[in-house]
Amino acid sequence: MSRKKDRRQKAILDQLSINPTLRVGRLSDLLEVTTETIRRDLEELAAEGLISRTYGGAMLRQPAEPSLSQRHTELVEERAAIGRAAAPLLSGARVLMLGSGATTTQLAKRIAFEMSDLTVIAHSVSVAAALAMNPTIQVVMAPGIYHPGEGALHGAQTVRFLSDYSADWSVTGASAISPLGPSDALMEAGDVYATMLRQSARHMVLADHSKFDRMATARYADWGEIDVLVSDARPQGPLQRALKAGGVDLRLARG
Missing domain, CATH: 3.40.50.1360 (Rossmann fold)
Known part of the structure; x- marks a missing residue:
């Protein structure tokens, strides 16, 4: 992963820590990148298990609580x-x-x-x-x-x-x-x-x-x-x- 992409995806996680659910357009505005870039980042973060995709956006993945x-x-x-x-x-x-x-x-x-x-x-x-x-x-x-x-x-x-x-x-x-x-x-x-x-x-x-x-x-x-x-x-x-x-x-x- 490039350093630029790494910083951007960390920024996405930081934003989701503040606002648990965010839409693609809002993240695009906050990070000043295209919606296509945000969608690719969200797909990668979801594949890593860090977030869950929602309709038109994403939210931090809720941890499963063990017994x-x-x-x-x-x-x-x-x-x-x-x-x-x-x-x-x-x-x-x-x-x-x-x-x-x-x-x-x-x-x-x-x-x-x-x-x-x-x-x-x-x-x-x-x-x-x-x-x-x-x-x-x-x-x-x-x-x-x-x-x-x-x-x-x-x-x-x-x-x-x-x-x-x-x-x-x-x-x-x-x-x-x-x-x-x-x-x-x-x-x-x-x-x-x-x-x-x-x-x-x-x-x-x-x-x-x-x-x-x-x-x-x-x-x-x-x-x-x-x-x-x-x-x-x-x-x-x-x-x-x-x-x-x-x-x-x-x-x-x-x-």
């Missing part, structure tokens, strides 16, 4: 490092709300090891099991409809339950993060995370580098609503600028 059991075996060191970096930031909290996922489970293990005398409101079985190792931590499980692939409870009952509580911090993971905010592959999880955010004084997102510059089905916040992002790498381009504009405190985990 929780599979995610527990992937990027283990990176997720453990994120958990280690996140736990000290919660010092002094008395009530937490924790979302589901492999990275939040790693954080729960660190909380059980480092913290005491607090209440954690959770909807994830693996998070609750990790916290149960510490008898000084009171775990409150939200009710709801059990999702076997995620090992967590979701639905209207879960949202109503969480709405009756307040927390010092809520902490959630994400299937994807883009300049528009964090998102989850499960719409039901997005509803739960948005509720946790509303019910907490501060909110933290945990996401490893594989989630960067991607969109998933349910965006549950914009960056102006997020206080801290803990990751194992520094985002670049539009995502980096969106975090700065939103006032997000980026914390990098060390291996």
Whole structure:
């Protein structure tokens, strides 16, 4: 691939990170090239699995979310490092709300090891099991409809339950993060995370580098609503600028 084409296709991906769906004509105007050139670029990017073609345009490809059991075996060191970096930031909290996922489970293990005398409101079985190792931590499980692939409870009952509580911090993971905010592959999880955010004084997102510059089905916040992002790498381009504009405190985990 020529350097010029490489820069142009990177610019297309950057634009799609900001505007998840764009038409060929709009991309042509933004990049000042012909629509034929844009169509060829989109076909190549689609063949590489980076985007999905739409009628007259394109959108960033939504990542397929593996089951929780599979995610527990992937990027283990990176997720453990994120958990280690996140736990000290919660010092002094008395009530937490924790979302589901492999990275939040790693954080729960660190909380059980480092913290005491607090209440954690959770909807994830693996998070609750990790916290149960510490008898000084009171775990409150939200009710709801059990999702076997995620090992967590979701639905209207879960949202109503969480709405009756307040927390010092809520902490959630994400299937994807883009300049528009964090998102989850499960719409039901997005509803739960948005509720946790509303019910907490501060909110933290945990996401490893594989989630960067991607969109998933349910965006549950914009960056102006997020206080801290803990990751194992520094985002670049539009995502980096969106975090700065939103006032997000980026914390990098060390291996």
